[in-house]
Amino acid sequence: MSEKIWMGGIYLKDEGGYEIVLKSLQHYKKRLRSIEDSPELKEAAAIFGPLLIQQAMKTHPKVIEMIKKIQNNIGDIKTVNNLEGDVSFLENALVCYESDIHKAQETEHEYFTKLIENVEESKKDLDTIKIALEKIKQYSE
Numbered sequence: 835m836s837e838k839i840w841m842g843g844i845y846l847k848d849e850g851g852y853e854i855v856l857k858s859l860q861h862y863k864k865r866l867r868s869i870e871d872s873p874e875l876k877e878a879a880a881i882f883g884p885l886l887i888q889q890a891m892k893t894h895p896k897v898i899e900m901i902k903k904i905q906n907n908i909g910d911i912k913t914v915n916n917l918e919g920d921v922s923f924l925e926n927a928l929v930c931y932e933s934d935i936h937k938a939q940e941t942e943h944e945y946f947t948k949l950i951e952n953v954e955e956s957k958k959d960l961d962t963i964k965i966a967l968e969k970i971k972q973y974s975e
Contacts, residue, residue, distance in 0.1 A: 838974055841974060842971065843911060845970065846904070849969070851970070921970050931959070935957060
């Protein structure tokens, strides 16, 4: 019986997928650091605000660690394949970036436009994010 291969590792290393993943992680880090200013947090019930802030504080160091992990290991497929266990974390970063691009574009809320910075340029990342979300979940047959 042959072992399944995580195609996401090949995508990250050989197809340049690490670029959008790193960009999404950088955005995710920025989002977590500014969570207190988020309009969504301000709309949340008072009881959930502190919980979300606390969760953001716990997640922020994990994002930094993941960025370093990718930057330091992108050259070696064996170590890139170690990221397989972090797929859900990578998905969170990609979905966060994608969602905030849409929010900046649709709502034009100052929080999201500052967070995204260049909305027109970031819109070009939407297709790449979709591809990344598909590819990091793929396995060989």
